[in-house]
Amino acid sequence: MNNTAEPFIQIRNLHKSYGDLKVLRGINLDIPLGEMVSVIGPSGSGKSTLLRVLMTLERPERGGVRVGGEALYDVNAEGGTVLPPPDRFRALRNRIGMVFQHFNLFPHMSVLRNVTEAPVHVLGVPREKAKAEGLRYLDEVGLADKADAYPAQLSGGQKQRVAIARALAMHPEIMLFDEITSALDPELVGGILDLLARLGKKREMTMLIVTHHMRFAEQSSDRVLFFDDGVILEDGKPGDIFTQPEHERTRNFLRSVLEI
């Protein structure tokens, strides 16, 4: 944190493969604090994997990641990834939150309990305070009246709102959104995207959003990354990428998704 010259998130030469399949092939990326970044690209291009590596759900083989001046993944002399000691790993993970495509709510807990469980047991917030705060987050996502409901009683859109409130309740500095509208009925997508845009405008978190909604990426984000075959092929302002992409691959991708 003391090094002001260092970007908030710094990713260097990140590699990840599953067996023979190379999913990330050298990702280099700097993200300043508070930026809202949309990540687009064909499926299998590594977008979700990057988020999963940042959330520590997957371990990279090579390359490093620094968050707020601290190493999430260190690098040895050969460039291989080194994990930090477990306590530091866990401390850093507290600063990162994630929302998933399939919500992953805890089905045996009420909506409010879903939101308060981690603040109470991970951060040590007193239960009453966590409840008050949880209700505030539920209100923010428009679900204050569903606090006592169970996930099975909610629509997909409502589930995703709860998942967002649950992640927000941990006060993450970085929030990762992994195709969070892909499992929703079409008529529910707009509301979730509006909520995302609203969160982005508050500039309280650095946001990485993997999305298939080009209009959202274009209109709501500060920056767009185009992933192709495990590398970031294009990186720039939404206006530039959508109107005058540098690469033929980007043009083809945009043409194919915008035509549908």
Added chain:
Amino acid sequence: MDGETLWDWGYALEVLPQLLQAMRITLMATVCGMGLALVGGLFLAILRRSRIPALSRAGFWIIEFIRGTPLLIQLYFYFYVLPDFGIRFSPFATGLFGLGLHYSAYMAEVYRAGIDSVPKGQWEAAVALNFSRRRTFFTLILPQAVPPVIPAAGNYLVAMFKDTPLLSAITVAELLYTAKDDIGSQTFRYIEPMTLVGVLFLAVSLISARGIRGLERKMELKT
């Protein structure tokens, strides 16, 4: 006594109270044995999942060893061999331990199936929210793993109940022992006590099967 009668109601009614008394031992062995198996099974399931290879391997072999050898031999071993090493308990305590440990191995597999049925996304959400491994397992995963395997656990409960007559081999005065050694060998009439033992087992099995189905349905409604 009329030796020509196949079934003597008077005699049957006479021995029934003694059998019901023995039934209490049988039920106690089942309930306590199942309690042990629920705890022991969870312990073995956790051991099996350990990230330390030696522990996980130990869990695997304990489960395989217990499941691969007959309960009767295990009981004989605990009752007749362990005292040679200075380990000696009452027949009932030895029986409980034997039943509990034997069914722990089966329950470990039941837990494993339940744990495997919890979607991967639940573990991932737990990582994203930075829950400790212990809390993830006990408060997030286990409560979801148990309801789907209640029928399987219930089947083992009934199976264990029906295995309790094996305890007669180590002189626990449960139903079979009472019918055979306390009653039958005194009077040399086996048909009434043995039939009653069978009927009692059947009755309790049917009742518990119903109870398990009810519990199952209640669990389904909750989710």
